Amino acid sequence: MAYAQSTQSLNINLEKESEDESIYLHSSVPGVSQTNGLQIERKIEERYLDKATPELCYSLESYRNTNNLTENVPSIRCYFIKKCQFPEPLCTTSTNINQVADKRFLERCTQKTRDLYQNIINEVINRQAPVILCSNGKNEREKRIIIGYKHQSIHHFFSSTSDLYHFYSLFSPRKFVEQFSNGVTITSIYLSELSHLKNRISLGEAITQVMREASLIFCLPITSLQPLFQQNVLSIQETTYSYCGMVFAHHFLNRLGSEYEALRACLDPNKPANQQLLLMMKKRLRQDTFNREYVLEIVKSQPILLKILYVNFALSHYIMSADKKTGPTLSYQRITSELVLSEKEIKDAIKKTVTTDHELEVFNSFLTFNKSILKTNFFQPTKISIAFRLDSTFLSPVEYPQIPFGMFLIIGSEFRGFHIRFQDISRGGIRIINSRNKEAYSANLRNLFDENYSLAATQQRKNKDIPEGGSKGTILLDADCQDKASIAFEKYIDSILDLTMTGLYSPGIKEQLIDLYGKDEVLFFGPDEGTAFMMDWACQHAKSRGVKHWKGITTGKNESLGGVPHDKFGMTTHSIHEYVTGVYRKLGLKEEEITKIQTGGPDGDLGSNEILVSKDKTIAVIDGSGVLYDPSGINRGELVELAKKRLTISHFKTSLLSSSGFQVLIDQNDVKLPDGEVVTNGLKFRNDFHLSKYAIADLFVPCGGRPESVDLTNVKMLFNSSGHPKFRIIIEGANLFFTQEARIYLEENGVILYKDSSANKGGVTSSSLEVLASLCLTDSEYQELMIPGESGTYPDFYLNYVKNIHEIICTNAELEFECIWRENKQTGKPRSQISDEISFEIVKLTDELQETSLWDNLTLRKSVISSAIPKVLINQLGILEIFERLSVNYLKALFGSYLASRYIYYFGVNASKISFFEYMNEFLLDGSRF
Secondary structure, three states: OEEEEEOOOEEEEEEEOOOOEEEEEEEEOOOOOOOOOOOHHHHHHHHHHOOOOOOOOEEEEEEEOOOOOOOOOOEEEEEEEEEOOOOOOOOOOOOOHHHHEOHHHHHHOOHHHHHHHHHHHHHHHOOOOOEEEEEEOOOOOEEEEEEEEEOOOOOOHHHHHHHHHHHOOEEEEEEEEEEEOOOEEEEEEEEEEOOOOOOOOOHHHHHHHHHHHHHHHHHOOOOOOHHHHHOOOOOHHHHHHHHHHHHHHHHHOOOOHHHHHHHHHHOOOOOHHHHHHHHHHHHHHHHHOOOHHHHHHHHHOOHHHHHHHHHHHHHHHOOOOOOOOOOOOHHHHHHHHOOOOOHHHHHHHHHHHOOOHHHHHHHHHHHHHHHHEEEEOOOOOOOOOEEEEEOHHHOOOOOOOOOOOEEEEEEOOOEEEEEEEOOOOEEOEEEEEOOOOHHHHHHHHHHHHHHHHHHHHHHHHHHHHOOOEEEEEEEEEOOOOOOOHHHHHHHHHHHHHHHHOOOOOEOOEOOOOOOOOOOOOOOOEEEOOOOHHHHHHHHHHHHHOOOOOHHHOEOOOOHHHOOOOHHHHOHHHHHHHHHHHHHHHHHOOOHHHOEEEEEOOOOOHHHHHHHHHOOOEEEEEEEOOEEEEOOOOOOHHHHHHHHHHOOOHHHOOHHHOOOOOEEEEOOOOOEEOOOOOEEOOHHHHHHOHHHOOOOOEEEEEEOOOOOOOEOOOOHHHHEOOOOOEOEEEEEOOOOOOEOHHHHHHHHHOOOEEEOHHHHOOHHHHHHHHHHHHHHHOOHHHHHHHHOOOOOOOOOHHHHHHHHHHHHHHHHHHHHHHHHHHHHHHHHOOOHHHHHHHHHHHHHHHHHHHHOOHHHHOHHHHHHHHHHHOOHHHHHHHOHHHHHHHOOHHHHHHHHHHHHHHHHHHHHOOOOOHHHHHHHHHHHHHOHHHO
């Protein structure tokens, strides 16, 4: 396509595109960003630059006509794009520029440029953040900025960088993008001043600001507030801050109001129907009141308030550069020259400026955001996403009755995420949340914080057997970044390390943060949905960043790093199946005669291991690919093969199904089933199968699925027309598959149900013990005892340690199962309620025991710690050496959690003080019986 338009000013747009080479010529005003109409650079990067892979990528050369540049007069810019031709065979691992560069680049570049690019490649390979350098151009009026980064680590960076230098009244006479087959992109931009403009600062100062602020562009190249920056209404710092504040407002505005609280106080909290009604009302209020579009409209309407609020934020967290040659950014120079307003003055300014109550709430939430930020990497030059450590006391106790100990908000170009923990030292997994379509993304976004909070609270209840409290992290991928899970995870982890390594200098953080928290923080991460294969990277990255406890920062990692993978050793399933067999034992049932349905298929951790350990008659498996059903029993041999290979049920040989069986995949429509029913939509059929007429079995084990898949609005669909439950037994493998109200309804109507925080705690036990080994063993011992040799043979210590973990998991599960069963028979309370009471009492007693003089009794201390720690570790080191190597706080937590859990399991949640006295006497006599 090629066309030209003749008007009073030059208006040219020419395009010639082919698979190997494309040319674009267009006219535009130098130094001015295009906010409307044709945006050539956005088009080029989406088509050629952002999707670069070693197998297919493109180089770019761009030139602008610099003759007679005058104000507001367009000149011609051209772009030449060519497919890269790399040396054969394609090399993706080398850092040698001669082996990984485009042939044309090697032919034309000078030795000086080759050496410069070689150094940049070396740096990019070894770090997550972009590498940004500056050199002189062809004369004193020109500078060159070179930026190196990894393929697909960012999108829209090329065009957003243009917006950045335009903000400082600069233009680029020429710029280049070079690709390398080892996954590196290097952009070289020559910048000059426009002679007809009187710059606010010199060329050198402008270049310095561009280099510093490029990190913000890298973190968030495009946001919904971008037009305010492109039109010079806000600086890049103000724009990025305003976007982060808007994210906070969207998640945390008090959208329920006093009327909701009054209604909540009037309703009987012991009736599940009332609680479900409140939950539905809460969701509706959140959805309808302050949705994303409405908050955006309000925020964009008051840029003056955004500037005031940014000043309030920046004065608390701005980092003065350690480099004396580099002064404060232009934005900071502006804010320090303006009148600094107090909190009261800011509130007054907001009241005088806004016109509605909703606007008042939104901008007051920005002020709450500022007050809650304890530390942030916002002003760090080497960040790759933006993280905030928040003081969680701003949360409404009406919505969140248990206030978290700590929380992080992380915002990146591909995602947004949270991390919540309920104790200082806590443990929990990191979950990737995918969205199949934009509607699902909107729902996931609305519920993101609540889902994270509920998962962390469940983890807190689940962690009753271990010294660590509960935590959880979530990473919600943006609607158009569903294939960017690994990149999002890496940015999420690296940014949290920025905030927990304050004061340390490492390849990812060059300057100290302003730390208003003032205490050391240690976070531990475990595998969850979508992140099991990422634990190795996080461990190795923590080591490269200089994290002291790198060996234990992640759990479930590969054996080559001393990890104990949950999936390979079935850690969570060991706990779940202990509950399954416990019910069989109590009811006198034979496993081989039990019919079962499970969500979570042979490709997943829980789903595959559930298949491998069970001997039942499985009649349905629902996984990410669809539904597999056979009322005669699915061929177990084929299921086991899929589980061993970690394949979805889409790979099942349908020839092995009976005449009544079927397979329906999510991308299939209008499928006729053996009974004549037609499935019009395979995705919906999969999502609702557990509620369908086919879902009838003795046992239901959800090993996957979205939170709150069953609540009071649909729980009655788990009963037949006669009111009898379709499932006699439910053991929750997946977290939060049922709401608490739905669980109680099921139990009150005859279902034997054990909830997630009791049944699936095996994984957290394994994680805790994996970290225990890393804390107790020196680096050399860890290498010898926990890491396989070159032949892949496991050390005997490692195998015995895994065996000990299995034993501890099964013992803990059996003890809690028996306690819940016993309490249910004695009191008639729902098992789901008893489970929560047990967790609450154990956690409460754990904290109390750590403050008593019992710890001072060395005999008791040795007895308790010896019972809590795997025997193979004690045999290796000795109990006194373990005392020396573990911190007192950790030992006290271990001491308290073991004593508390055993006491509650044996004597119940309502045991008397006399019972505890008897318990302690017996423990001193023979602690091994507990």
